[in-house]
Amino acid sequence: MSVETIYKVTLHPFINESIASLKAMTHLTGTSGDAFMDQVDDFRFKGYAVCSEVTGCINGVIMMHHYPETAIAIGNSVCETMFDEKYNHTEMNDELSNALAEWGNTIVGRSTDLLSRHNLEFNFSSPYFVHNFDDMEKYLVGVKEIVTVPITVEGVGRYYFNLLVRDVNFQTSGAKREESSGIANPHSKPLPTSSKILLVDDSAMIRKALKRFLNNLGYENIIEADDGSVAVAMVESEAPDFMFMDVVMGEMNGDEALSKIRANGHNVPVVMLSSVTDNALVKQCEASGVSGFIFKPIQANNGAEIIKSYLKIA
Structure with a gap:
């Protein structure tokens, strides 16, 4: 299957939502680079990742992948936007992990919802975190292809979206991000x-x-x-x-x-x-x-x- 097809159908909503949520939740600006095929044998863990298992018509893992310094900077920015206070943590801690978890949950939740509207028959696990380089090997078992998209965050650095593909079988096109404001309380x-x-x-x-x-x-x-x-x-x-x-x-x-x-x-x-x-x-x-x-x-x-x-x- 071509990079273009996998990217458009699966990764594209995640990339769009990632950049939109980056702006909404951190006030940082991100731009996506071109998708490319990573070599499975050469794939390396960069230090911090938010992951979601994909089952159904795609079997694999969606991975939002950070260098430690990028994860720390984004975590600080999420906290600053959430609490309107300055955060200057220099190492990953529970507070930054919680911030990145919330950012990741928002991205995965909105993206998987958009994909589900197109009858792709995807199933996604709740987001989880990988901190240890030694954990990466188990995610690569059975992986046949890795599609990677770099995201450059202005003034911060890069993070990456990876789709680790074990098996795939679908036919459709991508999804468009929609704004949602919620369902109002009807009482007075x-x-x-x-x-x-x-x-x-x-x-x-x-x-x-x-x-x-x-x-x-x-x-x-x-x-x-x-x-x-x-x-x-x-x-x-x-x-x-x-x-x-x-x-x-x-x-x-x-x-x-x-x-x-x-x-x-x-x-x-x-x-x-x-x-x-x-x-x-x-x-x-x-x-x-x-x-x-x-x-x-x-x-x-x-x-x-x-x-x-x-x-x-x-």
Whole structure:
């Protein structure tokens, strides 16, 4: 299969979304270079990667691949945009890893959603991270082709998109990025500032950002959960007045948690958050009774305003 075909069908949405999300979440400017075939035997791990397994009509791995210095610079920029503070970390740490995870989740979520609209029958795993050079060998097992696209970040350096292809079988064309603003809260009565709000997200960075936005709006009674299963239990034990809940999490996704919360007889208002803009998912959550659906990313320049527009009941 030609580089052009694989790139246009599979990588192109990731490249477009990567550059768009780079601008939105870091205020950095990226430009893509030409796609080329990497030699499998000569392929080398550069130090940090966000990966997603691809199954279905393509079997392989999508890899967003950074040199350490580029990963650190982008991670600092994501944090600065999210929290409106200067970040100058010089080494990879948990905070920067969380920032890159959120950036990667947004890119993969939006890109896979766009691809799914074209009936390509792709399946993508949740993004995960590779830090160790020794881990690379297992990803190369069975790989027949590697398509690489360099992305140059102005004033920072480069990162790369790699598609490690084990097998492929599809027929279609590329997808176009679409802007998504979310599904608004239909209610009009503001949530009292004394209310207890539960934040549910497996990203500590997102919980930190949401808590800061809520504090700026006068809400101080904030509790947190890092998984849908924990959220279900906390609704029972803590009786929150309002919830913001991510969709894609580890043990239990937010849509499943929402269904369980409703099955348990709780009518707490829930606003869902996700980088995945799939209409079927939105309708499924709406059927379980949600008070809105926020499409990520949100950051310092618009976060409080967006959150405030969803803090309504009845």
